[in-house]
Every structure is written in structure tokens, then in C-alpha cells.
Amino acid sequence: MPKRLILLIALYTLFAIIALLRAVATGSFDLFSLGVLPVLFGILTQAPWSSLVLKIYIGLQTLGLSALGVTAIIAYQITPQDVKVVIEGHNIPMLPLVISIISLLMIQYWIAFSRITRDYLTAKTNS
16 A cells, blocks of 8 residues: 555544544534545545545535635634634634645645556556
């Protein structure tokens, strides 16, 4: 298994754990967080559909995070003092948060669209 995919599997395993904990804590399930489970399963089993599902999932992440970003920009234009991220009483600075989100998305795109990933995910169907 390529090291890039091991990195992606580790990242998606972390996402899955957080999604499951969130789902249990809030009692709500959504595609944005729990959608990582079929992607993770597909990558681990080298399913023929896993490459497509991976790209769709990353597209959903991009769409969702873009919508949140646009909403935050509009809200910042209206009331700048109210646009902040607070988690359990801790104020999270916006610049490191935005850089982290963009970095995570770029890493996922890099892995999903690399030739190594394509070759690995199609190797089982070709043999």
C-alpha cells in the first residue's frame, strides 16, 4: 500500500472516530461527517468504486467548507466582532484554522488524484 494512502487512511480513521463520537453525543447523523466510513471501507478493500467515492467525498467537503467560508465572509462584513470560532470556551484564531482546512483539503486532493492512488485502487480489478 502506498504511503500516501496510509496517510489518507490515518486521516480518515481519525475523521471516522470523531464523526462517530459526535454522532453518539448529539444523536444526529449526517453525510458530511459519517460519509467517511464508506470511503475508508472502499480504500481498505480496494473496491472498484472507491476512487469515485473518494473524489465525491472530497468534493462534498470542498462544497460544504466553501459554503461555510462564504457565510463567514458575509457575516464578517455585517458584524465583524461576532465572527469567531469558540470550542468549549476556547477562541480559535481564524487564520490558523483557515490554513489548516485548506491544507487538509489540498493533501486529500493530492492523494486522491495521484497516479499512485489510481494504480493502487485499480490493481485489484485488473488482476
